[in-house]
Amino acid sequence: MNNREIVQKLWNLCNVLRDDGITYHQYVTELTYLLFLKMMKETGHDYIVTEGYRWDDLVSKDGIELKDFYKLLLFELGKADNELLKEIYRDATSYISEPKNLEKIIKSIDALDWYSAKQEGLGDLYEGLLEKNASELKSGAGQYFTPRVLIDIIVQLVNPQAGERCHDPAAGTFGFMIAADRHVRSQTDDYFALPEIDVNFQKHQAFSGVELVKDTHRLATMNALLHDIHGQLVLGDTLSSLGEDMRNYDVIMTNPPFGTKKGGERITRTDFTFTTSNKQLNFLQHIYRALKINGNARAAVVLPDNVLFEGGTGAEIRRDLMDKCNLHTILRLPTGIFYAQGVKTNVLFFTRGKSDIGSTKEVWVYDLRTNMPSFGKRTPLTEKHFEGFIAAYTSENRSEVQDERFNVFTREGIAKKGDSLDIGLIADESLSIYDNLPDPIESAEEAVGKLEQAILLLNEVITELRAVEGPMTTQEDGVYETEQQQELLQVAEASEGYKA
Known part of the structure; x- marks a missing residue:
């Protein structure tokens, strides 16, 4: 049995919980509590779990006794001395009300082919569950879930190296950092080519992040653990004073949450030059300020269209970005890739300059939006769709690239348009308005x-x-x-x- 089949079996167990009124996202959280215990046993790390509250203790009970014991287990592990247990079980609450449902899920998990799962990788299995959750429109979890293929393309092009500090200030389930770790491992023979001190750095310091939502932070912690990543993963708000000390990163890759701060209130950061209630503009400010000033620190950020053209403070932040950084590439993404119709997004690629003035000379824009298929659950985005962009991005001489989707704009020309970056979209050749209607x-x-x-x-x-x-x-x-x-x-x- 491969991981895809195991993921499907685990996912099908959600049907057992429908009568309990449990959502898909709640189900994945519930699975995390149980899978952690099972995986600790399977990997020989049972010793870190408080004695008396391990997997074998759970499977030995049934009925009302099981339900009562499970609630006690969540409470006890949530206040354990072990920091990892605290991260997974802090404020944990079970959504399962029927003892028979809990018993069925536990026994089904216990009966899975864990030998095959370990051979393929428990981290990959867990990521499969997270992606399955995101692909379910009913759960709402995937509205702004970054597709794995997009994460992999961004990581490939940003190209993080061993010894660099990588960060995601809006970590979600830690997808960018896990892909970055996988990328560096592929360059270093799974870290075997590195000295022991460097291996320790990669596992404990190279990859970090911040996540605001408690349940999502729990999933991110589990995801990092199963991929043998032990860097700092903070539960908190990057746009609060917490983010002021997050600086000097070599690489930042992220997909910040969309929208404005609740109630339209302004952030509490004291280190920002420009104040706005727009979350994405504030994240953009944070990111280019958090990069090392060495001419090589770089970032890739997924942002909605409004960041490219919003006036007032938006224009000032874009101007500041182009002064402090070389904004060398913008990728205009297709619609429909975030499991929500009509969401228009872009990826901004930039490198922190050595000075704070005039770092951007020209901006190359690749239009992957116009005259593209209608993407969605039934027409997924694949790596093949990025082939033209990758070729253009990595070209040694961009001016020689023969691709109508790839165009350059001078800094002076952008300034004449009020520093709007809503540029680079080619002519729409659709013959009928019906060609672009959603599925x-x-x-x-x-x-x-x-x-x-x-x-x-x-x-x-x-x-x-x-x-x-x-x-x-x-x-x-x-x-x-x-x-x-x-x-x-x-x-x-x-x-x-x-x-x-």
Whole structure:
């Protein structure tokens, strides 16, 4: 049995939990709690798990006893002395309410072909689960999930080297850093070509990241562990004061979250020259300021179109970027690759200059968006689609590249356009507007996924409102709520009725 088959078997177990109302993302989190214990046993690292709360202790129980023991296990491991256990089980909560469902999942995991899984790599198995989760429109987890093929292409072109400090300030599940580690291993005979002191650096210092969301940080920690990466993976907000000390990196590769800061509030960083509530612009500021000033430190950042043309502070940040860095390449990405229709993104490649003025002389733009297929779940992006871009990017003389998608713009010309970088898109040759319509099946699946997410949120509102204390009024059915609660409950319950 190969890892793909094992991933599918694990994924199919999610059907067992549907009656418990568990989402795909919650299921992957639940699997992480269980898989960690099983994998520690399979790799001979059971000793780090608190005695009495190991995999064998779990599989020896059933029924109500199993459910009660599992809850106790999550609590105890969450306050263990071992830092790794704390990272995986901090504030862990089980979403499984039926003991028989928990028992079935544990026994199914125990019965899998773990010999084959270890031969192929437990890290690859876990990454397969994360990718499966991202590809499910209903989960919402993949709305801005960076496709593996795009990560691999970016890492290949940025080309991190042994001895360099690589960082992702919006780490997600740590995909960029795991791909970077894989890339360096491929150049160094899986690190066997390096002295022991350098191997230690690669495993413990070379790759780091920051992730804001607790559950995602948990998945990232597990992912790093299974790939034998033990660098600093911080739970926190890069755009807070925490990020002020994150500097002097050789390589930064990231896909920051889209949107504005909640409530439109401005960030609390005191080291930024420009203030804005736009998250991507702030991440961009952080990234080019966090690179080493040595003429070789480099970054690749996935950003939405608005970063390229937003006026005011946006133009000032782009101007500052082009002064401090050589923004040598922009890749205009196709739509539909982030499991959400209509999301338009780009990859900015830049190198930190040795001075803070005039580092960018010209910008090359590759249009991989216009006249491209409609990508989505049924038409995935593949490495073949990047062949033209890779050839153009790596060319020793870019001016000799014969590719209509690859065009150059001088710094002076960009300045005349108000420092807008919304450039380089070629003429659209579509014969009909119908050629660019999204896939109807994928659009319907996406709509269903969003409705289900909305219903889940409304149910959470109902639960929270029922717990609120306040002046009470009586209803005929004997349920007591405030008048404001009644109004909100009517809206929420009407939405639930619409679903039915």
